[in-house]
Amino acid sequence: MEKQRSSRNKTLTVTPTEYTFYKGKLQFEPEASFNVINELVNKTFCADSFKLLDKIPSNSVDLIFLDPPYNMDKDFNGFKFSKMTDENYFAYLQSWFPKLVRILKDSGTLYFCGDWKNSNVIYSILKKHLLIRNRIVWQREKGRGSETNWKNVAEDIWYSVKSENFYFDANSVKQKKTVIAPYKENGIAKDWQETEDGKFRLTYPSNFMNDLTVPYWSMSENTDHPTQKPEKLLAKLILASCPENGIVLDPFLGSGTTSVVAKKLNRNYIGIEFNEEYCVWAEKRLELANTNNRIQGYENGVFLERNAAEK
Numbered sequence: 145m146e147k148q149r150s151s152r153n154k155t156l157t158v159t160p161t162e163y164t165f166y167k168g169k170l171q172f173e174p175e176a177s178f179n180v181i182n183e184l185v186n187k188t189f190c191a192d193s194f195k196l197l198d199k200i201p202s203n204s205v206d207l208i209f210l211d212p213p214y215n216m217d218k219d220f221n222g223f224k225f226s227k228m229t230d231e232n233y234f235a236y237l238q239s240w241f242p243k244l245v246r247i248l249k250d251s252g253t254l255y256f257c258g259d260w261k262n263s264n265v266i267y268s269i270l271k272k273h274l275l276i277r278n279r280i281v282w283q284r285e286k287g288r289g290s291e292t293n294w295k296n297v298a299e300d301i302w303y304s305v306k307s308e309n310f311y312f313d314a315n316s317v318k319q320k321k322t323v324i325a326p327y328k329e330n331g332i333a334k335d336w337q338e339t340e341d342g343k344f345r346l347t348y349p350s351n352f353m354n355d356l357t358v359p360y361w362s363m364s365e366n367t368d369h370p371t372q373k374p375e376k377l378l379a380k381l382i383l384a385s386c387p388e389n390g391i392v393l394d395p396f397l398g399s400g401t402t403s404v405v406a407k408k409l410n411r412n413y414i415g416i417e418f419n420e421e422y423c424v425w426a427e428k429r430l431e432l433a434n435t436n437n438r439i440q441g442y443e444n445g446v447f448l449e450r451n452a453a454e455k
Contacts, residue, residue, distance in 0.1 A: 149361075150361070152362060153361045153362070154361065154362055154363060154364040154366060155361050155366045155367060155368065156364075156366065156367045156368075156399075156425055156428065156429065158424055158425065158428055162424075162428060163424055166423075166424045166427035166428050166431075167420065167423075167424055167427075169188070169427045170188055170189070170190045170420075170423050170424070170427065171187045171188065171189045171190070171191075172189070172190055172191060173189065173191035173192065173195060173196055174199065176199070177198070177199040177200075177201075178199055178200060178201060179201070180201065181200070181201050181204040181205070181391065184200065184414050185391060185412040185413065185414060186407075186412055186413060186414075187414065187415070188397065188400070188403065188415045188417070188423050188426050188427055188430070189414070189415065189416045189417070189423075190417060190418070190419075190420050190423040191416055191418070192418055193240070193395040193396065193416045193418070194239075194240045194243070196395075196416055197240065197243040197244065197247065197395060197416075198243060200247050200393075200414075201247070202246050202247060203246075203247070203248070203249050203250060204247055204249065204391065205247055205248060205249060205252060205391045205392070205393040205414065206249055206251070206252050206253070206311065206385075206386045206387065206390035206391050206392065207252060207253050207254075207255075207381070207382065207385050207386040207390065207391070207392045207393070208244055208247070208248055208252070208253070208254040208255070208392075208393045208394075208395070209255050209257075209378065209381060209382075209392065209393070209394045209402045210244065210254060210255060210256045210257065210394075210395065210396065211257040211371070211373065211394070211396050211398070212237075212257075212395075212396045213225035213396075214257075214258060214259055214261070214262055214371075215227055215228055215230075215233040215261060215262040215265065216261065218370065218371070219370070220370065220371075220419065223418065223419060230262075230264065230265050233262060233265050234265050234268060234269060237265065237266075237269045238269060238272075241269055241273060242273060244393075244395065245273045245274065245306065247393065248306050249306065250306050250307045250309060251306070251307065251309050251310055251311055252305070252306050252310070252311075253303070253304070253305050253306075253310055253311065253312075253385040253386070254270075254274060254304050254305070254306075255280075255301050255302070255303055255304075255381050255385070256270060256301065256302040256304065257299065257300070257301050257373070258299065258300050258301075258302065259296070259298075259299050259300060260296070260298075260300070263279070263300045263302070266300070266302050267279075267302065270302055270304045274304040274305065274306055275304060275305050275306070275307070275308070276302060276303070276304045277303045277304060277305055277310075278302075278303040278351050279300055279301070279302055279303070279351065280300065280301040280302075280303060280351045280352075280353065281298050281299070281300055281301075281351065281352050281353070282298065282299055282301065282352075282353040282354075282356055282377060283297055283298050283352075283353065283354040283356065284297060284298065284299055284356070284358050285297050285357075285358070301381075303351075310385075311385060311386070311387055311390075312384055312385060313383065313384055313385075313387075314348050314349060314384065316383040316384060316445075317349045317380050317383050317384045317447065318346040318347060318348060318349065318446055318447070319346070319347050319349065319355065319446065319447045319448075319449065320344050320345075320346060320446045320447065320448055320449065321344060321345055321346075321347050321449055322343065322344060322449060323343040323344060323345055346446060349380065349384065353377070353380070355376075355441065355447065355448070355449050355450055356374045356376055356377050356441070357374060357376070357440070357441070357450070358372075358374060359372050359374055359375075363440065365401070365404075365429075365440065367399040367425050367429075368399075369398050369399040369422060369425070371398065372398060372399055372401060373398075373401050374401075374440075375401055375404065375405050375408075375439050375440065376439055376440060376441040376442060376447070378401055378402055378405040378406075379405050379408075379409060379439050379442050379447075380447065382402075382405055382406055382409055382411055383409060386406075386411050388409075388410050388411065389410065389411065389412065390411055390412065391411070391412045391413070391414065392406040392411050392412065392413050392414070393413075393414045393416075394413070394414070394415050394416070395416045396416070396417070397415035397416055397417035397422070397423070397426060398417060398422055398426075399422050399425040399426055399429070400415060400417075400422070400423075400425060400426025400427070400429045400430065401429075402415065403415040403426055403429075403430060404426070404429045404430055404433050405439065407430060407433050407437075408433050408437040408438075408439060
């Protein structure tokens, strides 16, 4: 039965006619390997990532955003992931993670998403194959509380690189923060400026992000995907770790956020997703980005403390 939505609900929907149209834009798993990376870029592959990764050229992508199923019971539109022991989850990751290491450029970066329950396993797999540089914690104020435990409102993203010759542009991800106690030196504002909206300073990015909004029904970036990441989060990672015109790979694309943000920020993308409906959502979002490249919470080259209202 089709969901009944409020007139103010901006969650992405696809009509049967649109579904057929966007399905026609998808790429399916080829029989042969790709000779050059340009044969894959700016496409959505409806395919088994573990098989397709074997056909991608080595040392070819600048950034990998990795958001596989966390080690918990979860239903992804009919695909059910079952919780494992830590040992079995490590074995699951080890069965395909080296394929990503092979594809990543020597100057490349990999971000690996997780939560407190599986971060120890993520750390172990990264330590085995890459150089770990940091753990990012981002606040995802969503979900119900508990009377017997602390409410879980944060997730981890492990930041790793393939070599010491990595790309990182801190200036592109500065945050505009309100100045609480403005300091002046010789009567001149020190490290802050006054605007019509108040006193602000631009600060360098940190490994704690509390300025994000998990997509929900009133945001046009929202889909019915159960674990969708915010566009603003992907914008930070892509700007910091992928040069303009570089290539971003997401082997667990979901509803397309990584590809959409890469497109909005003038990066190339490769999206791989097993679920056909999710792929169709991604293709519609990519087309919408042709006429609207706005990212909530990112304006005039800086990130705002909180998302601004949609216009």
